[in-house]
Amino acid sequence: MLQLKFDDNFQNIVPIFQDYWKSIDDIPPKIKDYITNHSASRPLYDRTDKKYYCSQCLRELSGCQCINCQREYQLKKSFKVFQIQDLDSLEVTYRVFDVIDQEAVLYYIVDELTFDHPLASYKYRTNKMKLSRAYHVQKDGLLELYSHKFYSFKSYDEALWKDFDENGDFSLIDISEIFGLSFSSYDFLYVDNLDDLQDVSVYRYSRIWEMKDKWRDDAFVPLSAVTYNPICRPEFEYLVKMKLYQLAEQCETIKWGDRGSFEKIFGVSKKYYNFMVEHDINASELSALQQCPTDDYELLSFVTDCLNTVIQVDHSVDFKKLKKYFDEQHLRPDHFVDYQDYLNCCQQLGIDLKDKNVLYPEDFITSHDQLTLEVMINDNAEINQKISELSKLLSLNVYENDKFIIFPADGIASLIDESSQQSNCVRTYCDRISQNDCQIYFMRHKTAVDKSLVTVEVRAGRVVQARTRFNKDIDAEMKTFLEQWEKVMFPIIKISE
Numbered sequence: 001m002l003q004l005k006f007d008d009n010f011q012n013i014v015p016i017f018q019d020y021w022k023s024i025d026d027i028p029p030k031i032k033d034y035i036t037n038h039s040a041s042r043p044l045y046d047r048t049d050k051k052y053y054c055s056q057c058l059r060e061l062s063g064c065q066c067i068n069c070q071r072e073y074q075l076k077k078s079f080k081v082f083q084i085q086d087l088d089s090l091e092v093t094y095r096v097f098d099v100i101d102q103e104a105v106l107y108y109i110v111d112e113l114t115f116d117h118p119l120a121s122y123k124y125r126t127n128k129m130k131l132s133r134a135y136h137v138q139k140d141g142l143l144e145l146y147s148h149k150f151y152s153f154k155s156y157d158e159a160l161w162k163d164f165d166e167n168g169d170f171s172l173i174d175i176s177e178i179f180g181l182s183f184s185s186y187d188f189l190y191v192d193n194l195d196d197l198q199d200v201s202v203y204r205y206s207r208i209w210e211m212k213d214k215w216r217d218d219a220f221v222p223l224s225a226v227t228y229n230p231i232c233r234p235e236f237e238y239l240v241k242m243k244l245y246q247l248a249e250q251c252e253t254i255k256w257g258d259r260g261s262f263e264k265i266f267g268v269s270k271k272y273y274n275f276m277v278e279h280d281i282n283a284s285e286l287s288a289l290q291q292c293p294t295d296d297y298e299l300l301s302f303v304t305d306c307l308n309t310v311i312q313v314d315h316s317v318d319f320k321k322l323k324k325y326f327d328e329q330h331l332r333p334d335h336f337v338d339y340q341d342y343l344n345c346c347q348q349l350g351i352d353l354k355d356k357n358v359l360y361p362e363d364f365i366t367s368h369d370q371l372t373l374e375v376m377i378n379d380n381a382e383i384n385q386k387i388s389e390l391s392k393l394l395s396l397n398v399y400e401n402d403k404f405i406i407f408p409a410d411g412i413a414s415l416i417d418e419s420s421q422q423s424n425c426v427r428t429y430c431d432r433i434s435q436n437d438c439q440i441y442f443m444r445h446k447t448a449v450d451k452s453l454v455t456v457e458v459r460a461g462r463v464v465q466a467r468t469r470f471n472k473d474i475d476a477e478m479k480t481f482l483e484q485w486e487k488v489m490f491p492i493i494k495i496s497e
């Protein structure tokens with residue numbers, strides 16, 4: 001029943017849905033049983049020791065059945081946790097629709113699993129359900145029935161393509177979190193009554209009930225997929241009809257082409273349609289397919305992984321050849337960001353990218369490192385020059401004994417070489433050195449002067465830091481050497497401008 005009421009500000013009269021579940025006792029037993037059984041059907045998987053455990057008595061599972069309590073499990077449907085010994089509780093959210101008088105309410109029922117039994121000497125699972133939210137689904141938004149807060153579809157729509165850096169409208173961030181993200185580590189949708197939504201006017205043409213099988217065991221169905229998309233996005237129905245379920249679920253995140261032909265809408269030729277259905281491709285796979293049309297799913301997955309690591313793609317990339325090359329070089333798709341970086345460096349240095357040996361160098365990592373170094377020196381020619389000039393002065397402090405020698409860094413290349421472990425901060429580091437705000441010396445074995453041993457930072461004629469590789473402290477012999485050196489060092493201090 002709908003009842004008319006004033007809203008919180010006493011400004012508008014709004015219909016308030018009355019017959020909603022207000023406490024756990026209102027939840028139909030069928031749903032409660034479903035939740036209890038569903039939570040109990042999943043074993044725990046400990047990401048730390050990579051083992052499965054009975055979620056009832058927390059004993060390690062050797063097979064699909066617990067030898068202690070006889071429960072049987074399907075191992076691939078598990079709750080993933082860390083450090084099972086320290087596990088106290090786990091929250092699993094179930095979203096459940098209820099249809100009354102042709103109105104839909106979507107409930108969030110949290111099943112709180114607690115792994116500690118006060119009466120048992122060992123850990124044992126108990127569970128407690130609580131109702132956390134109830135959204136009355138309306139044509140222009142969701143009214144949360146416990147707090148009376150209204151979340152309009154229009155503001156979610158605005159939030160979708162907003163650049164949050166530019167304006168600090170935090171209410172839009174809130175709304176995209178409500179619709180788009182899931183805060184619980186597990187968030188299931190109860191699908192057995194989705195057919196009832198056929199009677200609800202806002203869902204009438206949505207075909208949302210056809211998503212049943214897709215969502216049955218899906219642990220992360222966003223709120224937008226079950227409300228905003230089927231209600232506000234005409235693409236949703238179209239995609240469900242086409243059996244492209246993942247695209248339907250994520251349809252608000254895709255910039256659709258003009259209506260009309262298949263190719264205009266999806267940005268790929270219609271001949272890929274069966275392939276798209278067969279693999280039920282998602283939004284990132286669709287953009288990968290647009291970038292690299294193929295019916296080889298392994299290749300598509302590779303392209304998808306590559307594209308997920310970069311913001312912009314060099315359009316000349318031949319992904320088929322690149323995959324072969326990455327396989328040969330034992331590179332992972334996340335190296336694609338380095339590959340793009342490498343291509344940019346080539347371009348910057350005017351190297352011919354049509355040359356196969358340039359595109360696919362024999363040893364990628366080495367070529368990449370060499371080239372990025374070259375570009376960095378090019379870009380920072382002035383800084384490099386200053387460091388090099390300064391090093392001539394600092395050479396007054398070259399010092400040695402029988403075993404060790406110490407000398408100043410003479411340019412960007414030597415610094416990158418030395419600190420290859422921390423190369424990401426080299427740029428700012430170089431800047432400070434070129435200003436003589438600090439000085440870097442390399443202490444090395446006289447028998448291996450090219451091999452990095454201790455990096456020494458000097459300020460105002462004093463050693464302020466001396467670290468070996470992997471940032472370990474130096475040993476006593478090295479320390480004695482540095483103390484002797486410090487005594488005879490010329491303090492080459494920055495002269496203020």
Ligand SMILES: [Zn+2]
Pocket residue numbers: 054055056057058059066067068069070071
């Ligand atoms: Zn057990």
